[in-house]
Amino acid sequence: MVGKVRIVTDSTADIPAEIRERLGISMVPLKVIFGEETYLDAVTIDNERFYEKLAQSTVLPTTSQPSPLEFSEVYERLLAEDADSPIISIHLSAALSGTYQSAVIAHSMLEAESDITIIDSQSASYGFGMRVVKAAEMAQAGETKERIIEEIKQLQRDxxxxxxxxxxxxxxxxxxxxxxxxxxxxxxxxxxxxxxxxxxxxxxxxxxxxxxxxxxxxxxxxxxxxxxxxxxxxxxxxxxxxxxxxxxxxxxxxxxxxxxxxxxxxxxxxxxxxxxxxxxxxxxx
CATH class of the missing domain: 3.30.1180.10 (Hypothetical Protein Tm841; Chain: A;domain 3)
Structure with missing residues (x-):
């Protein structure tokens, strides 16, 4: 029997932590690099501290996408919990970052066949974060993978x-x-x-x-x-x-x-x- 759909995203969806936790959304962080210091977005640096450092820094920080390994670890954890339940993984526009491609590579690295759908949001920030939240709400309500994907595509158009x-x-x-x-x-x-x-x-x-x-x-x-x-x-x-x-x-x-x-x-x-x-x-x- 197919179980409840699980939702994965990345940190650029800008979903508040309390919402992610309440809805059971798994998040893979991107990295922000200030000189020699590397931070995990929304994990080891929060927005308030980041903007303070940004205003004070003489050098623009850089950003880095998650590796395929970081995605595969999340997928493997979810599959270990329930191998029969689908996963929908929604990410930052592929035109802006290699994050989506890392997720695709991670999926291809998994040995066993797995029901993982990876979506290029073609958006950024809460422009796709709201779709992730909607997907997670529908998953909690027991909606099917197909119905969730249909709804978030409609939300993208709207x-x-x-x-x-x-x-x-x-x-x-x-x-x-x-x-x-x-x-x-x-x-x-x-x-x-x-x-x-x-x-x-x-x-x-x-x-x-x-x-x-x-x-x-x-x-x-x-x-x-x-x-x-x-x-x-x-x-x-x-x-x-x-x-x-x-x-x-x-x-x-x-x-x-x-x-x-x-x-x-x-x-x-x-x-x-x-x-x-x-x-x-x-x-x-």
């Missing part, structure tokens, strides 16, 4: 996300934009509105001058997708900031918001976007 960075410095340091573009953007107070395309690649949807215009533009873009439909919203920030709070108020005043939650953009995504980043994840109900 979700839109936008990131707003406070500074172009970290995008420039990470090679996402050129030094000249970052300098001109800073002088002119240009705010790129970032999202992920259908292939999971980061791109600038628009560029406007100033945070207030950027927030107004995000609301306009969301309005084109959702209109007055009932929606659920998750707001995210690297650190508490007025921009995210003001954006949340604009969204509540404009949309038919049935639920609004908050989470923190984790260390790996924060390495590339910097402190002061705000994000909105909206999906139709």
């Amino acid at each position: 979700t839109q996300l936008y990131f707003l960075v406070d500074s172009l410095e970290y995008l420039q340091k990470g090679g996402r934009i050129g030094k000249a573009s970052a300098l001109i953007g800073s002088i002119l107070n240009i705010k790129p509105i970032l999202s992920l395309d259908q292939d999971g690649i980061v791109h600038a949807v628009d560029k406007v001058r100033g945070s207030k215009k950027a927030m107004t533009r995000i609301v306009e873009l969301l309005g084109q997708t959702f209109g007055n439909e009932p929606v659920s919203v998750t707001m995210a920030w690297t650190q508490r900031n007025a921009t995210a709070e003001e954006l949340s108020e604009l969204i509540k005043s404009r949309f038919n918001v049935q639920a609004m939650d908050w989470t923190t953009v984790g260390t790996v995504i924060g390495t590339h976007t910097g402190p002061g980043t705000s994000a909105v994840f909206m999906h139709r109900l």
Whole structure:
């Protein structure tokens, strides 16, 4: 008899620890490297400590994907607990990281045949974290693997996300934009509105001058997708900031918001976007 579906993800889903624990989500951490110091994201360094170090560091930290061995250890543990129960493993966009590929290799390394479905979310942060949470909730309710996969694919189609960075410095340091573009953007107070395309690649949807215009533009873009439909919203920030709070108020005043939650953009995504980043994840109900 097939048992309850088990859910695996990686730390870039930015799911709060208490939710992971309550729903039984297994998490494989990425690594954040400050010089000679290596930390396991959401395990040996938390968001608060990370952003303090990021603000103080003169060198941009780097990030590293989990190895196939780290994934295979998680899969083997779950299979040892119940070899007949399926596993769904949902991960950061393959266009942004080799994390998904490590999971695929880990699956191929397992000796016995195993029911493991590995999914490229084509998203980042809580853009796919919300899908992981939904999958885990359905698994706890006893839903089948097929039904869970169908539901999270629908949730992917029904979700839109936008990131707003406070500074172009970290995008420039990470090679996402050129030094000249970052300098001109800073002088002119240009705010790129970032999202992920259908292939999971980061791109600038628009560029406007100033945070207030950027927030107004995000609301306009969301309005084109959702209109007055009932929606659920998750707001995210690297650190508490007025921009995210003001954006949340604009969204509540404009949309038919049935639920609004908050989470923190984790260390790996924060390495590339910097402190002061705000994000909105909206999906139709």
